[in-house]
Amino acid sequence: MTKSRDDFSARTKLDLALRASYLCSLCKRSTVGPSDEAPDAVTMIGVAAHICAAAPGPGARRHDPTMTPEERSHIDNGIWLCASCGVLIDRDEKRYTANALRRMKRDHEGSRRLEGSDSDADGDLITIGQDIVAVGTVIRSGPDGTRVRLSHFVNGSGRDLWSLNRDFDRWLPERRHVLLNELGFGGLLAEPPVVERAGQAYEVLFRLKDQVPRRNAAASISSMSSEDGRMLHGMEAYVQVFESVLGMGLGTWFTDLGLGSDLSDLYWRYKGSPWFERLAMIEMIRLSSIPRVQNGLDAPSTPFLAVNRIDSVKVPSFDLTGQQLGIEVRFDLEGMGLWEHVLSVFVSTPEQLARDREKARLHNDKIKRIEGEYAKRE
Ligand SMILES: [Zn+2]
Structure with missing residues (x-):
């Protein structure tokens, strides 16, 4: 046939x-x-x-x-x-x-579509909170805040937008954020955003909290290679940080379920589509600009440590080598400026992700139970 x-x-x-x-x-x-x-x-x-x-x-x-x-x-x-x-x-x-x-x-x-215009020509991705992803443009950015115009929802709806204020306190604290592909950075919201109707479109006005300080990429750091145990210095050590954060599925690390990235999930869902680069970029913006309190560190820091801004993200091929995906990135680094590199990121299969998440959750529950019992005894 x-x-x-x-x-x-x-x-x-x-x-x-x-x-x-x-x-x-x-x-x-x-x-x-x-x-x-x-x-x-x-x-x-x-x-x-x-x-x-x-x-x-x-x-x-x-x-x-x-x-x-x-x-x-x-x-x-x-x-x-x-x-x-x-x-x-x-x-x-x-x-x-x-x-x-x-x-x-x-x-x-x-x-x-909100303005009857073509979605792709209408700006870049904007994430607001945990559920809203839209295509839009930045109209104004000043000391009193940033104003964006949304033209097309990728996820979420006008209804979700209107309920932003009401639901703000219910969002996870680290997801009270705005991430902007057009500017390459984002931040935590200082207060609930203001939503306005502008003709057929929506405009959102928001103020971000001050950025947490980034590590100086030019200052010396070293860490041990997770592959062969040799010492890594300077940028080599940072590359290992970027690759390990991106290569670890969100929710697969048992002591901290918020660690890691959703890059593997994005890969299987958007493989072959031009949306993958844009969604991977917004995930890297989250990792470079949204601080979290990490185990063993007192002050909140961003998982990408030294990255101020994500300048570009390109995926020349979706073919994996082993389970590694090559991603060309250009970052603006604190103390160093623009820096380009091809990151090699581990992509978990959907089965691996499901199994690792299940395992991490079981261990995490166990830890919480034990902690709870200690607290009772004291
Ligand atoms: Zn149907």
Whole structure:
């Protein structure tokens, strides 16, 4: 048999999902959610459905023999749906005609956009708090605060934005943050942000707390190599810090479940998509500008220690060598200025992540129980 199905590429599927903000274009339900398998696991129930069927034959809906294979697997022929709506549109071809589906897709994607403009040309990623990720631009930044205009939600919605103030105290303290790809840095919010409607768009005004001091990258530091035990000095030691923080899955270190990064999760979810670089960059901004109290250190410090700003993040290839991913980074370092390097970051498989998180949680619970018993005895 020859190749008879014109399927979407992985990248087209991801782009469809992002343009729909991971919501079903028909019933508007979220297509990502927590999984029953593990508290940190994510289930994807979304499908990139064909408007005109990928292959002819019995059961194929809205198949158009005049289309070329390229047209059938093009993003224009796709619509993001939840699994049940995906089945529904294939059962009822009379109601869900190709034109009806195209209209539905246009309306849904349009409703996710705030200014009727093209999402990609509209700035870069902005993260507000733990749940809102939007595309937007910085309008003003001054001593009284920073003002951003949001044009497209990648995650979250206008409703989440309006509830920012009310829910502020409920956020995890270290997630009361704003991260800005356009500026390459972020910070903890000094107070709840102010949300305003500006025509069809939203504007958010916020003030960040003072930055915590960074280590001077030019001053001497040394640490032992985790690979072969030899001593690492200066930038070599910092590279080991960057690579180990990025290569450790969030929630896999039992004494501190907030340590690490979600780079491996991002890799499996956005591999092949241009969004990966932008999301990896925003994660590095978090690691370089959001302080946390780390074990054995008195003052809060940022996991990336000496990095003031993330200037750029590039992934030339998604191929892994062993389980290592090469990431070209340009950082602004305290005391040194711009610095470029290709980091080699360990990417855990989804199975490894699930297993390591489960193990870490069990150990962490045990420690808390023991601490609790000691506290009772005293
Ligand atoms: Zn649906």
